[in-house]
Amino acid sequence: MEVGQLQRRLVDYTKSLLTEGILDDQFSQLQKLQDESNPGFLVEVVSLFFEDSEKLLNDITRALDQQGVDFKTVDAYVHQLKGSSASVGALKLKNACVAFRSFCEEQSMEGCLRSLQEVKQEYYNVKNKVETLFKMEKQIVAAGGSVPKTE
Amino acid sequence: MQRVAQSSVTTCVAGSYSSCKASGASGSDPEVMGYEQFPAGLRVLVVDDDVTCLRIIEQMLHRCRYNVTTCSEATVALNLLRERKGCFDVVLSDVHMPDMDGYKLLEHVGLEMDLPVIMMSADGRTSAVMKGIRHGACDYLIKPIREEELKNIWQHVLRKKWNENKELEHSGSLEENDRHKRGNDDAEYASSANEGAEGMKAQKKRSNAKDEDDGELENDDLSTSKKPRVVWSVELHQQFVSAVNQLGLDKAVPKRILELMNVPGLTRENVASHLQKFRLYLKRLSGVAQQQSGVSNTICGPMDPNVKLGSLGQFDIQALAASGQIPPQTLAALHAELLGRPTGNLMSAMDQPALLQALLQGSKHIPIEHGVAYGQPLVKCQSDISKHFQQSKVSSVEDISSGFGAWPSNILGTVGPSNNLVGLSAQNTNMLMDLWQQQQQQQRQQQQELQPQSILSEPGCLINVQPSCLVVPTQSSASLQAGDSPASVSQNCHFNQSSVIDYSLVSSRSNNSSLNIAQFSNGGLNTTAGVPGGYLAPGSISSPMSSCSVNANNNLGQQGQNSTITFSAARQLPGFAPNRHDIQGSYTAKTVEMVDQGRLQNLGFVSKGTCFPSRFAVDEFESPMSNLGHGKLYVDNNRVKLEPNVDFMENTKVGIPILHHFSSNDVTSVFTE
Numbered sequence: 001m002e003v004g005q006l007q008r009r010l011v012d013y014t015k016s017l018l019t020e021g022i023l024d025d026q027f028s029q030l031q032k033l034q035d036e037s038n039p040g041f042l043v044e045v046v047s048l049f050f051e052d053s054e055k056l057l058n059d060i061t062r063a064l065d066q067q068g069v070d071f072k073t074v075d076a077y078v079h080q081l082k083g084s085s086a087s088v089g090a091l092k093l094k095n096a097c098v099a100f101r102s103f104c105e106e107q108s109m110e111g112c113l114r115s116l117q118e119v120k121q122e123y124y125n126v127k128n129k130v131e132t133l134f135k136m137e138k139q140i141v142a143a144g145g146s147v148p149k150t151e
Numbered sequence: 152m153q154r155v156a157q158s159s160v161t162t163c164v165a166g167s168y169s170s171c172k173a174s175g176a177s178g179s180d181p182e183v184m185g186y187e188q189f190p191a192g193l194r195v196l197v198v199d200d201d202v203t204c205l206r207i208i209e210q211m212l213h214r215c216r217y218n219v220t221t222c223s224e225a226t227v228a229l230n231l232l233r234e235r236k237g238c239f240d241v242v243l244s245d246v247h248m249p250d251m252d253g254y255k256l257l258e259h260v261g262l263e264m265d266l267p268v269i270m271m272s273a274d275g276r277t278s279a280v281m282k283g284i285r286h287g288a289c290d291y292l293i294k295p296i297r298e299e300e301l302k303n304i305w306q307h308v309l310r311k312k313w314n315e316n317k318e319l320e321h322s323g324s325l326e327e328n329d330r331h332k333r334g335n336d337d338a339e340y341a342s343s344a345n346e347g348a349e350g351m352k353a354q355k356k357r358s359n360a361k362d363e364d365d366g367e368l369e370n371d372d373l374s375t376s377k378k379p380r381v382v383w384s385v386e387l388h389q390q391f392v393s394a395v396n397q398l399g400l401d402k403a404v405p406k407r408i409l410e411l412m413n414v415p416g417l418t419r420e421n422v423a424s425h426l427q428k429f430r431l432y433l434k435r436l437s438g439v440a441q442q443q444s445g446v447s448n449t450i451c452g453p454m455d456p457n458v459k460l461g462s463l464g465q466f467d468i469q470a471l472a473a474s475g476q477i478p479p480q481t482l483a484a485l486h487a488e489l490l491g492r493p494t495g496n497l498m499s500a501m502d503q504p505a506l507l508q509a510l511l512q513g514s515k516h517i518p519i520e521h522g523v524a525y526g527q528p529l530v531k532c533q534s535d536i537s538k539h540f541q542q543s544k545v546s547s548v549e550d551i552s553s554g555f556g557a558w559p560s561n562i563l564g565t566v567g568p569s570n571n572l573v574g575l576s577a578q579n580t581n582m583l584m585d586l587w588q589q590q591q592q593q594q595r596q597q598q599q600e601l602q603p604q605s606i607l608s609e610p611g612c613l614i615n616v617q618p619s620c621l622v623v624p625t626q627s628s629a630s631l632q633a634g635d636s637p638a639s640v641s642q643n644c645h646f647n648q649s650s651v652i653d654y655s656l657v658s659s660r661s662n663n664s665s666l667n668i669a670q671f672s673n674g675g676l677n678t679t680a681g682v683p684g685g686y687l688a689p690g691s692i693s694s695p696m697s698s699c700s701v702n703a704n705n706n707l708g709q710q711g712q713n714s715t716i717t718f719s720a721a722r723q724l725p726g727f728a729p730n731r732h733d734i735q736g737s738y739t740a741k742t743v744e745m746v747d748q749g750r751l752q753n754l755g756f757v758s759k760g761t762c763f764p765s766r767f768a769v770d771e772f773e774s775p776m777s778n779l780g781h782g783k784l785y786v787d788n789n790r791v792k793l794e795p796n797v798d799f800m801e802n803t804k805v806g807i808p809i810l811h812h813f814s815s816n817d818v819t820s821v822f823t824e
Binding site for chain 2: 029030041044
């Protein structure tokens with residue numbers, strides 16, 4: 001595919017993610033933050049996010065696996081995950097975290113377990129989509145083009 | 152993943168401190184900083200345990216052309232702030248962090264460094280935001296944070312700076328002392344309260360929602376738009392403290408305190424909030440308040456579990472410095488003195504410029520608490536120092552008295568606006584009390600030339616002069632303030648050949664700058680500063696006190712100007728102790744009582760301007776003159792030691808420039824041998 005096409009595909013893809021609510025404007029902001037002095041910024045941040053999130057998901061899973069579940073601890077983890085999701089613009093994931101927190105408050109074990117599943121799902125979903133996005137960007141750059149900025 | 156290296160960005164990860172790239176000199180004042188393109192170059196420290204957020208904000212700040220340093224741990228950030236005072240203009244901190252609550256960090260920063268702190272959180276509930284503001288945050292940003300929001304954070308820096316300057320103006324120079332006496336004192340007190348305002352408020356853990364605001368009245372002079380608050384003047388606070396004493400700390404409930412105080416117009420809420428602060432202060436002192444005697448160990452015990460003695464002092468000193476009460480030199484000297492050992496950490500942490508700046512702005516009262524805290528280290532050091540003083544002997548009380556007499560007057564006279572901290576050892580307390588009484592008389596008069604201190608020299612000290620004490624040469628005084636003759640004081644320092652007495656006397660505007668000592672002798676714990684007793688108590692009562700913080704404010708305008716004069720008698724005290732044993736006994740009870748009260752009083756001042764002589768003083772001396780020129784003093788506590796007068800004198804000159812910075816407030820007279 002030629003560069004122009006790749007670029008259009010990327011733009012459309014990004015738009016769809018925004019429409020679906022998987023990503024929100026914050027993500028676009030991050031894209032804009034990337035500049036010449038910081039070309040790998042977005043990839044860097046997102047990678048940080050993935051790393052951090054996976055760790056958090058593990059922590060949450062473990063915390064829920066305890067004999068005596070400490071909901072406050074779980075809530076703290078979820079709060080953190082919520083914060084980072086919001087920072088990178090992972091909207092659906094963030095919303096899943098919000099729902100999760102309410103179950104933590106209720107101290108509902110069942111609710112928490114279910115929420116955890118949902119959160120994990122959303123996480124892998126957004127991870128997938130963003131990685132696809134980055135791959136597209138790489139292709140564009142490899143083809144000699146530049147990554148178009150989303151409006 | 153490759154981290155983009157940005158020249159202006161430094162990242163600190165746990166345990167590693169990257170060099171602080173301070174593009175400008177100290178301070179966040181555009182003029183001072185020398186930024187042509189302010190706000191570009193604003194030095195921001197970002198603290199957030201979420202590395203994703205941290206990276207994003209870092210990038211955003213970078214795009215705002217700020218100088219960014221990031222930290223993922225609050226404790227690391229705090230250490231960084233302490234080590235590189237003056238290296239940052241504003242702090243951005245997350246609320247929820249695993250190692251330290253964001254509000255706690257906010258409190259520390261406000262107390263120690265008096266920097267504007269902006270909170271961040273994904274929690275955007277009104278209650279959370281309100282909590283942040285109540286704790287003294289300059290602003291509260293809700294995540295995800297947008298670049299536009301970060302673009303404007305410089306306004307907080309400037310606003311704070313200008314407000315502080317305005318307060319400084321209020322406090323004015325010596326001439327204005329009288330004016331300060333009345334409402335102005337309140338104003339200053341309030342203003343200083345305000346300015347640390349943000350920071351001070353941060354100290355208050357407003358977990359108690361029902362507590363109304365600070366309950367402090369803001370003086371009309373203050374330009375802020377805060378609602379009126381009760382100004383806790385020195386007298387008021389003393390009344391408060393005595394009421395608490397009467398009831399017993401455990402049983403001190405706002406209602407009863409209010410009744411005992413019997414102050415018209417004061418509400419239970421005012422008292423309650425003040426009590427809360429007071430308790431916090433006491434807690435911070437970790438049990439000092441409870442100690443009546445035998446403080447050596449107890450007092451020395453770090454108040455804050457996490458803080459070592461040195462650190463504690465550092466903390467306090469920094470706080471004092473930050474509050475601008477005490478000239479860095481003074482603080483440094485005193486502190487070093489008190490600690491009797493290299494307060495390496497302390498010194499290093501404090502950057503002269505920052506301190507100076509703080510002091511310049513400050514002229515606020517010095518919270519006694521700080522003085523107390525300071526005193527603690529002294530106590531501890533006492534033991535260490537004891538041996539130093541073996542040789543020094545106090546020939547007699549009279550001698551000391553005379554010595555003191557001369558000395559204090561000078562100090563007082565010169566001090567003027569600045570606050571002086573003088574730490575006195577307990578043993579000397581007795582003697583000191585006598586002296587003070589004498590002093591008191593003298594204080595009222597002009598400042599007398601300090602006689603070659605017999606006392607000083609003999610005992611080797613009542614006051615240990617810190618090598619790094621900042622002696623304020625006459626000239627400096629002129630520059631410093633209106634005529635305060637800090638210089639004179641310093642010159643007096645000479646009198647003590649053998650003993651080095653570093654008295655960084657920073658007297659807050661009061662012409663009296665009476666040493667607390669004087670106050671003390673009056674049993675004046677009730678003095679506004681009333682501190683002397685307080686501080687003495689910890690150390691003094693029980694054993695050779697390491698230091699006694701005398702609040703020089705007492706005479707000063709009665710209000711906030713707390714100048715705390717802490718006599719770093721630490722060194723000397725040991726010397727005195729043996730001689731004064733007999734006297735001590737008689738005074739003990741009184742001292743204790745006074746101290747107690749004083750201490751409480753001092754404690755009460757917690758949030759108000761604390762003077763910490765230590766670091767600064769030491770710093771002052773330690774650093775070579777050249778440093779002074781730059782206004783950046785790095786005190787190497789390890790190097791604190793007694794130095795011959797001659798050297799000191801020379802240092803004095805150096806000190807001048809530094810003093811200069813303080814202009815209005817402080818006069819640090821350092822007596823060195």
